[in-house]
Amino acid sequence: MEPGVKKRAPQRLQIYKAIHPQAFLLTAISSFVLLIGVWLLLSTSGVVNPIFLPPPQAVLTELFVQLGSSEYWGHIGISVFRVFSGFALACAIGIPLGILAGTFKYSEAFIEPLMEFIRYMPAVAFIPLIMVWAGIGESSKILLIFIGCFFQLVLMVADLTRRVPHDLLHASFTLGASRWQAIDSVLIKAIRPQLMHTLRLILGWAWTYLVVAELVAVNSGLGYTIMKAQRFLNTEQIFVGLIVIGLLGLITDRIMAYLNKRMFPWA
Incomplete structure (x- = not known):
């Protein structure tokens, strides 16, 4: 190689370089295989007590047992x-509110400072207030998930709205659009692809708040089954609950991506 000439990185390691879908799929599968392999090694080698980390085959067996139960499907529903x-x-x-704040x-000035202030408050800290406001019924669980998602969503939508190129707005005004027509025909339509991506992220957060929402005064739900299993040190059922939540989150994420x-398609 001539002096002063930099060596190029391998084709597959170039920044932002796309890879074949089959290579992407195989690489993704390999990460799961590696995780299961490490899990199997730790649980069967005696490094970790099987009571605290049951082997994958025991968890898989418990998963099929639970999915064969109509009661468990009720918890999922x-x-x-x-x-x-x-x-x-x-x-x-x-x-x-996010579109309004970004427009x-x-x-x-009215919306964002308040959203910024409240979003740093842990949603879990609202549980006592939620129980006072909404009782211990279904509305309290829904309200906690709402609080966990709402404030972040407003700020992210406002940021998306501000990113719309101003030239598009100027062009619409030149063509005779009113202010509200520009918002409807330009701003809202311009943010829709990225808005869908933002909603995917927020839905992921909603799933993470599920177990927290089902911690207090419940007798149903996946969070309830996890906490019930914890009381009896049934770690297989704990892992099953976590896996089911992860699968549900992954399925909903893939549906929204599709x-x-x-x-x-242009985005």
Whole structure:
């Protein structure tokens, strides 16, 4: 190699370089295989007591046992309902507020400092207040998931709205659009692809708040099954609950990614 000439990185290691979908899939599978391999090694070698880390085959057996039970599917159904109710409520209120805060400076000054202040408060800390406000019924679980998602969503939507190029707005005004027509026809349509990606992230947070929402005064849901298993030191059921939540979150994420590609192929 001539002096002063830098050696190029291998083709597959170039920054942002796309790889073949099959190579991506195999690499993704290998990460799961590695995780299961380490798990199997730790649980069967005696390094970790099987009571605290059961072997994968025991967890898999317990998973099939639980999925064969109609009662467990009832727990799954109520958890899905709670997650999507809290998420939908956060979207219904948070998206319009975020667009408003990202569009007008007075709205930004009125909305964003408050959102910034409250978003640093842990959602768990609201549990005593939620129980006072909403009791111990379904509304309290949904409200906690809503609180965990809402404030972040408003700020992220406002940031997306501000990123829309101003030239697009100027062009719409030149063509005779009114202020509200520009918001509807330019701003909202311009942020939709990235908004769907933002909603994927927020939905992931909603799933993480599920177990917290199901900690207090519940007798149903995946969080309830995890806490019940913890009381009896049934670690297989704890792992099953975590795996089911992870699978549900992954499935919903993939569905939203698919919808994003189908609805906004240009993005």
